[in-house]
Amino acid sequence: MSKVYDFIVKDKAGKDFALKQLEGKVILIVNVASKCGFTPQYAGLEKLYKKYNDQGLEILGFPCNQFGGQEPGTQEEIGQFCSLNYGVTFPIMQKVDVNGDKAEPLYEFMKKEKTGPLGMKRIKWNFEKFLIDKNGNVVERMSSLTKPESIDPKIAALLK
Template sequence: MTTVHNFEAHAIDGRPVSLMEYHDRVLLIVNTASRCGFTPQLAGLEALWQRYRARGLVVVGFPCNQFGGQEPGSEQQIQDFCSTRYGVTFPLMSKIEVNGAHAHPLYKWLCAQAPGLLGSKSIKWNFTKFLVGRDGRPIRRYAPTESPDGLEADIEKALG
């Protein structure tokens, strides 16, 4: 059976990352953008990472420029913006596509496993969030409008 641990990505510095590195961790996977109305959620995501990482939560950001061109920068520009403006220290990956023919395989799988509203298999906008259990299986998908602090009860439950 496929789990999130079967996928690979590239860290924002270009280093290959096997998601097996996060085996036995709870993941919050988010497609991010630096010029979006939801960008201030980066602070809330960082707060979740700081609050729960010792218990096994890993927030993983995947920058994406597919929605309104709201992530046009290079990986270095994205990294600098996120760390300087919002104090982001959680793992950021290289920019990817989350929809369409060139969507990252992880996102194709996540969307199939945890469809959105009315069974939609596509990502509607930046800051769609997926909570993934320690077993590597998606627990829940959250709309971009769902603020990070609204996820705490589900995170607590997933952490056990």
């Protein structure tokens, strides 16, 4: 596996979702949670999605309950929360682990491609972001502190 497109993940209904279908798009992959201090980033992510989706941006949110138990809900509860509170229209995928023995293989790949500070592989907290170019390469990893609006110029550049 050498590109993000090589992976198959699960959508919110638990059905296979081949990332190959996003080939040629810029993708922002984020591990999300409903009860986190960074949860308001949903609004910024949705703003980016609305601005760039028709130009080839896809955002995938992967709920994760590994950080302070901040995503305890069912798949349905998570979807309702995102929609009602933040008007989220980008895909929220199946809840996953991003670290440990049961980590989603896509996350294992992305962490290997782009390590965090000091070469750290593990995801540090909710709302860590991976930016993928049109060729399926992981071009950048951003911390939870990176606000979605600050990613705007990077997305615009990759979409050109």
